Amino acid sequence: MTVPTFDMFIEPILRYLSAHPAGAPARDVHEAAANALRLTEADRQELLPSGIQPVFKNRAGWAHDRLKRAGLSSSPRRGFWQLTPDGLAFVAKNPKALSDEQLEELATSHTDVRLRGAAAEMAPSVAGPAASAIAASPDDRLEEAVAELRRTVAAEVFEALRRVSPTFFETIVLDLLHRMGYGASRADLQRVGGSGDGGIDGVISLDKLGLEKVYVQAKRWQQTVGRPEVQAFYGALAGQRANKGVLITTSSFTAQALDFARSVERVVLVDGGRLAELMIDHEVGVTLRPVKVPKMDSDYFEEESA
Known part of the structure; x- marks a missing residue:
């Protein structure tokens, strides 16, 4: 109920x-x-x-x-x-x-x-x-x-993401990850996408020496992302000898893709809906305005006993 x-x-x-x-x-x-x-x-x-x-x-x-x-x-x-x-x-x-x-x-x-x-x-x-x-x-x-x-802003953000260029989309994703606390500075997040990128669009250094890294793939897919695409990203991680990877898309994932990601553990999938919500939470391309809601302070009106 x-x-x-x-x-x-x-x-x-x-x-x-x-x-x-x-x-x-x-x-x-x-x-x-x-x-x-x-x-x-x-x-x-x-x-x-x-x-x-x-x-x-x-x-x-x-x-x-x-x-x-x-x-x-x-x-x-x-x-x-x-x-x-x-x-x-x-x-x-x-x-x-x-x-x-x-x-x-x-x-x-x-x-x-x-x-x-x-x-x-x-x-x-x-x-x-x-x-x-x-x-x-x-x-x-x-x-x-x-x-x-x-809900309205999330829909607007989602539509905006579908219109930006693939290159700018990769930048947005790295900006978001930085605002979420990955990397000591924005310089620790590098966009490496391009021809021959092996499916890797960005790299996040989690420590100053770059010993621990998270590899990112950010794609503006229109169709649902299936298991083959996730497996290909997993293979790209193996080629980089990477332990952690994040695959982010404006689309969604099939059940088989989600099952595969859970089975290998080190791959995290973020679909378009969750991406828009994260951008709102961390104010990437979104401005949050505070709302002051009054509530009486009962302690203030408590008189001390004589």
Whole structure:
């Protein structure tokens, strides 16, 4: 199963906190909500695309945020949640499962109308065609927007790679490998492609004396790269007495080519899709702009005891 949208966490959080009127640590509430929603261990391990937090904890946090905005819950101290008197009264008045209308009211009535409008636009791509406007939390919308921008740029980079000259493509590949940390300096990566290159387009010296080297083949193939081409590159490595080789293409590899590379271990294959992603990650031909996302610093507001 997939992790439910944040509005689905509202009720289990309400019920758990009502059973603990003195409050409970947020981590306990997270787990209780996950248990109530029957999340699997795999669900609990799923991370946001940014990799900074499990998805279920993020959505539980946004559900509690909505309860706080509605005046039903509070955070009397950092990492600790507790229902307010209004929250306890609300649960007592609604002992049975909340209706969809009640959940929607809690999820949206105390948020800025502009956020609700953004949710209406983003929710279908985040949670499926049947998702309502409340289904996507602000973090969901942000992550999806970034993912969409990344997919668009990756496609643009991929198309640009298919248009550049073979010589410049080889240079791009070496620039990328340098940005990834191969070679102490750009001078340690040399383009050697040309007639009689034996299938080798570039050489990376991993140490100052050039005792350890990685050989590179960078080709703008249009057709799928098969096992014979990978075997030929492997043979070129043997001719150079090389231990490591990277074969990079704007195309893709057949299953047989991938199996052969795994069997010989010292050859790494990079297809066009992965190449575009690596260029984004390491800002080769791509510019990343920072996005400042505000988050309150709870420690700042903690007053020292007298």
